[in-house]
Amino acid sequence: MANDKPAAGGAAPLPKNVCPACKTPNELNSLTCKKCGEIIKKSGKGSKAPQEYDATEGSFSPACIVIPAVLILGAVLFFLLAVGRGPKPGTCEYNQGQLGKALWRYNKAHPESRMTTLNQDELIRPSRGGKPQLKERLTCPVDPSARYEIDTDGVTVICTRCTKKR
Ligand SMILES: [Zn+2]
Numbered sequence: 001m002a003n004d005k006p007a008a009g010g011a012a013p014l015p016k017n018v019c020p021a022c023k024t025p026n027e028l029n030s031l032t033c034k035k036c037g038e039i040i041k042k043s044g045k046g047s048k049a050p051q052e053y054d055a056t057e058g059s060f061s062p063a064c065i066v067i068p069a070v071l072i073l074g075a076v077l078f079f080l081l082a083v084g085r086g087p088k089p090g091t092c093e094y095n096q097g098q099l100g101k102a103l104w105r106y107n108k109a110h111p112e113s114r115m116t117t118l119n120q121d122e123l124i125r126p127s128r129g130g131k132p133q134l135k136e137r138l139t140c141p142v143d144p145s146a147r148y149e150i151d152t153d154g155v156t157v158i159c160t161r162c163t164k165k166r
């Protein structure tokens with residue numbers, strides 16, 4: 001038999017199921033000491049870990065649902081913000097944009113007679129292609145007496161009421 005005595009010092013953690021009273025090594029699954037009958041406490045930490053693993057195994061973790069939901073929600077919000085960023089129909093800014101597009105199309109169709117003073121009657125008149133550059137006359141929703149004009153850059157349409165003079 002090998003002469004391997006345990007190290008001195010009673011407070012040291014006992015290897016395997018060594019009896020805390022008489023230091024007799026016992027079987028791992030033995031509950032009491034085979035020599036003195038002392039109750040041997042099993043080291044609980046080793047057997048607890050698999051149970052914690054089983055608890056998470058097969059069950060839905062909230063993070064599995066919440067994280068994708070947040071990602072999808074963020075993507076939807078980003079999409080809505082990106083699409084709805086422009087001026088809404090019915091606002092003066094929207095009208096200015098529509099008039100600006102109509103003006104750009106008109107000047108492209110009539111490069112030799114570019115419109116220098118905004119003429120909505122001219123824009124709603126059907127062009128050579130049969131379609132008018134502008135569907136209908138637009139008036140400022142804030143102040144109907146305001147007028148839309150071509151800005152000094154010759155491209156942008158401004159409102160005499162809403163657009164701040166630079
Ligand atoms: Zn014992």
Ligand SMILES: [Zn+2]
Pocket residue numbers: 092140141142143146159160161162163
């Ligand atoms: Zn306006």
